[in-house]
Amino acid sequence: MNKKNEITQQQLEELRTVIELHNNRYFAKNNPSITDAEYDKLFRQLQQYEQCHPEWITAESPTQRVGAAPLSEFSQITHRTPMLSLGNAFEDIEVEAFDRRVRESLGIDCVEYAVEPKFDGLAVSLCYENGIFITGATRGDGYTGEDTTLNLRTVKSIPLRLPTETAPALLEVRGEVVMLKTDFNRLNQQQREKGIKEFANPRNAAAGSLRQLDPAITATRRLTFFAYGIGVYEGEMVPDDKHSHIMAYLATLHFPIAREYQTVTGFPALFEFYRKIGAMRDRLPYDIDGVVYKVNSLSQQKELGYISRAPRFALAHKFPAQEMTTRLLAIDIQVGRTGALTPVARLEPVFVGGVTVTNATLHNADEIKRKDIRIGDTVIVRRAGDVIPEIVSVAMAQRSPLSKPFIMPDHCPACGAKAIRLPGETPVRCMGGLFCPAQQKRAIVHFAARRAMDIEGLGDKLVGQLVDNAIVRTPADLYKLGITALHNLERMAEKSADNLIKAIEKSKRTTLSRFIYALGIRNVGETTAKALARHFGSLDHLMNTDIEHLQQTPDIGPIVARSITDFFAEQHNREVIEQLRFSGVYWEENRTFPTLMVENMAVSGKTFVLTGSLIGITREAAKKQIETQGGKVTGSVSKKTDYVIVGTDPGSKYDKAIELGIAILDEAGLQTLLHSF
Missing domain, CATH: 3.40.50.10190 (BRCT domain)
Incomplete structure (x- = not known):
């Protein structure tokens, strides 16, 4: 498989943007909008693409960081050593592969592991000097966290003073702040009595409580801390041979640790521990989403080292999500900002993971076909990560003879344009990129970008207002804007409106490569746009060429060629281009590149x-x-x-x-x- 043809640099950046958005919602806002499983899938996809394109890896990529940037409301603390996250495993084969890599790297036949439940809370770092609690911080982005010292002082399970005879001069303790299930239920009962919004789950409640700007509010929330390791230390008191000895040492300092913590040898014992904890998951006093395996020997940990964002000596083995059955009433189609048509299941209401679920993602037509999902079926719904539900499978034994197969539409329900599946892609996409209502905002923002038409001052918020107020529908409408229409927009003063009109007028003079890039054709980035402009020299020549001729252009393969021909085959796209030219947008054809x-x-x-x-x-x-x-x-x-x-x-x-x-x-x-x- 040629992965080079599966994604463009622009798509890679879009994927990074999506992941960072979810990082911010999960770590900073405590309000995730996708499941852990879906996030992990996106992250793995990004890792795979970056492995194929190492030249595109940047320091700002989510693969090079751990969580999200700390909130601006708090002062910041730089961790003495990074607080890295763990790699995840969902299948037994992934655990076997982890154990095999460890054994082969160490050159031994069997490894001793420290194993414990994986808390579903908020990671924090506690620093003690001469036995006195000095500062505390959240994980943040792994390198810098939020200074939550005052809030952490209200957590009664955190010692404020350590036994002086066993405490080193400097000790950084790392662990998880959680809200016990009983305390979570009590808090939500209070929320209901006050008539305010309840928390979705204990993890969100714990994170929101710890990030209160008023420590007095945190003090009322009954949080609990569990230690799981040490960051840095100074002194000879701390064990330096095994992780299990560190955990025992933390217990002597009066830090709570998981009662289920133990050491095992060999990967069969890892599976045994995983199954045992999974069986008692519902009876545990706190929420967990899996178990953690760590090589017990500290010298072996040091030998194994780290990758960019996770240690090689540790792994999180995730549990499958909770599941319920319900009936699939209908399948609707949503059109995303990139034109992807996504089927959404409308469900008979069912209580899963603490909430009533009425909708579930079906991902794409392939997924529906693979699972043989039909309208009217009884389906198994999973609420992975307690966020967005999905249909896992069909209860075939309960299938009704009246159930109906789903047929993916071949036209966009938002604009009526042709909807097709491009080679090498999974989703069906609308081809009306320049005029489809669902894609309006993204298309106009891209069109106005600095490296496209370079319309200074036309950003996301302003485009949102123009579209929401039905002032602009397509990029061509930008060149019809007047001062009066802009004056009616929020925070648009006369000077700003005048500057925007001038910037739009200035953008009329451009180059062919910039204009091609500004059209937002799928798989056509800046480099490809330059190659097309150089090869064809004329927009009309490009618009009227065929796939075979396109593939004769340097660096243009069949997937990109198909994207281009399908885009120009849509008559409405051609109409918008004609309107742009009629409005005065021009370039010097055949001379885009100097001789x-x-x-x-x-x-x-x-x-x-x-x-x-x-x-x-x-x-x-x-x-x-x-x-x-x-x-x-x-x-x-x-x-x-x-x-x-x-x-x-x-x-x-x-x-x-x-x-x-x-x-x-x-x-x-x-x-x-x-x-x-």
């Missing part, structure tokens, strides 16, 4: 990598100059790289270039090369 692109043979066809800060020119401008002269700029150094351009404070790319013997130029050398024609 020196083919004249400077020192640059044309060469691959460049930029590293460090340039002084006389921005990296974006340098990239543009290289590309206009026929060169290519990539993000990583390889044997195929011809030149590495080094500015001040270069990174590892400089070292890689030296290792591979690749030509290295400074900024002056680059300018000499660019002017060598």
